Amino acid sequence: MPDVPPLQSGRPRHEQLSEWLRAQISSEKYSVDEQLPSESELGDLFEVSRITVRRAVATLENEGLIYRRQGLGSFVAAPKVPQGLVRLTDFTQDMERAGLEPSSRVLYHAQEVAPAAVASALGVEEGAFVVRLDRLRLGDGRPVALDRTWLRPFYAQLLEGHDLSHDTIYRVLESEYDIPVLRGRYRIEAVVAETETAETLCIAAGEPLLLIERTSLTTGERAIYFQRRYYRADRVAFELELERGSEAADPTAGMPLRDFEPVFKGS
Numbered sequence: 001m002p003d004v005p006p007l008q009s010g011r012p013r014h015e016q017l018s019e020w021l022r023a024q025i026s027s028e029k030y031s032v033d034e035q036l037p038s039e040s041e042l043g044d045l046f047e048v049s050r051i052t053v054r055r056a057v058a059t060l061e062n063e064g065l066i067y068r069r070q071g072l073g074s075f076v077a078a079p080k081v082p083q084g085l086v087r088l089t090d091f092t093q094d095m096e097r098a099g100l101e102p103s104s105r106v107l108y109h110a111q112e113v114a115p116a117a118v119a120s121a122l123g124v125e126e127g128a129f130v131v132r133l134d135r136l137r138l139g140d141g142r143p144v145a146l147d148r149t150w151l152r153p154f155y156a157q158l159l160e161g162h163d164l165s166h167d168t169i170y171r172v173l174e175s176e177y178d179i180p181v182l183r184g185r186y187r188i189e190a191v192v193a194e195t196e197t198a199e200t201l202c203i204a205a206g207e208p209l210l211l212i213e214r215t216s217l218t219t220g221e222r223a224i225y226f227q228r229r230y231y232r233a234d235r236v237a238f239e240l241e242l243e244r245g246s247e248a249a250d251p252t253a254g255m256p257l258r259d260f261e262p263v264f265k266g267s
Contacts, residue, residue, distance in 0.1 A: 005020070007046060007047075007048070013046070013048050013052050014048075014052045014053075014055035014056040014059070015056075015059075017042065017046055017048065017052065017053065017056035018055075018056035018057075018059040018060055021036065021056065021057075021060055021065075021066075022060065022063075022065060025060075025065055025066070025076055030076045031076065032076050032077070032078045032079075033075055033076060033078075034075065034076050035072070035073050035074070035075050036057075036066065036073065036074045036075065036076065038073055039053045039054060039057070042056075057074055060074075061074070064077055064237070065077055067234050077234070078142075078235070091104075091137050091145070091147070091168070091229075092168050092171075095137075095139050095144075100139035100140050101139065101140050101141070102137070102138070102139060103137075103138045103141065103165070103166075104135045104136065104137050104138065104147075104164070104165045104166070105135060105136040105138070105165055106133070106134070106135055106164050106165050107134040107135060107136055107200070108132060108133070108134035109131070109132070109133050109134070109164070110131070110132060111129050111130070111131050111132075111153070112129070112130065112131075112132050113127055113128070113129060113130075114126065114127065114128050114129070114130040114150065117226075118130060118150045118226050121150075121213075121215045121223060121226035122150065122152055122215075122223045122225070122226050123222075123223050124152065129153060130150045130151060130152060130153065130156075131150070131151045131152075131153060131156035132148065132149070132150050132151075133147075133148075133149045133150075133151065133156075133164065134146070134147065134148050134149075135147045135149075135164065135165070136200055136201075137229075139235075142235075143200070143201045143202050143232065143235075144231065144232060144235050144236070145201075145229050145230060145231045145232065145235075145236075146197055146200050146201055146229070146230040147227060147228075147229050147230075148227065148228045148229075148230075149169070149225050149226070149227040149228075150225060150226045150227070151169075151224065151225040152223065152224065152225070155169075155173065155179070155224050155225065158172065158173060158176075158177055158179075159172055169216075169224075169225065173218075173224065179218055179219075179224070180218055180219065181216050181217070181218060181224065182217060182218055182219065183216075183217045183221075184214050184215065184216050184217070185214065185215045185217070186212060186213070186214050187212070187213040187214075188210065188211070188212050188213075188238070189210075189211045189213070190208060190209070190210060190211070190233075191208075191209050191210075191211045191230070192206050192207065192208060192209065193205055193206060193207045193208075193209050193230070197209070197230055201230070201232050203232060203234075207233070208233040209230045209231060209232065209233055210230075210231040210233055210236060210238075211228060211229070211230055211231075212228075212229045212231065213226070213227070213228050213229075214226070214227045214229070215227075
């Protein structure tokens with residue numbers, strides 16, 4: 001247990017405790033995913049009540065510096081690294097820009113009948129065949145997201161022979177076939193992890209996930225693929241920035257979106 005300074009009078013004790021813990025984390029006295037001292041240990045160490053400790057720990061959790069596991073305690077969260085979503089990028093580009101080493105594992109790659117929602121997004125008849133590609137996405141070797149992607153067969157055949165655990169759909173289509181990915185439609189939703197998805201992402205069933213649905217389009221508004229990406233909620237958050245312009249004079253006008261960024265909590 002590290003040495004601790006005496007608490008000062010005139011300042012709330014929980015603030016001093018959270019400040020000390022924050023300093024320990026920023027100086028890497030505790031590494032990512034390392035467990036912090038228990039509430040009782042911190043209480044004894046600083047000679048404060050458990051309520052004081054809980055307030056201090058809650059502050060750090062709200063700041064995203066730690067995460068808690070029911071029945072296990074508090075652990076150091078990976079540092080947050082901002083990335084841009086308003087730029088149309090793929091997962092590998094996002095990870096590299098975040099300073100994380102991207103990798104993927106192909107879990108499923110086969111033809112199947114398009115579900116209704118997939119058929120609608122891709123602009124094909126319900127019951128038509130599409131190709132489904134499931135990949136576990138990792139940053140620095142740690143699970144970040146599960147991608148389930150449905151492709152029109154024409155585009156899927158262009159990916160044959162490529163190692164999709166390293167290559168990206170964007171890169172193959174744009175670099176080798178001059179098929180640009182021009183636009184994307186997004187939908188973001190909070191969901192809970194079903195058993196199979198939870199096992200894949202190494203979390204407990206029922207834990208929160210951030211689901212991003214994306215339809216990527218090329219020339220002529222033709223859909224290339226429809227994707228559902230299930231982000232671990234403890235690994236990503238989103239930050240929104242709006243810019244107030246001349247439109248602000250009109251109270252009915254919305255402010256233009258300047259940036260919309262996922263913040264990856266990678267090591």
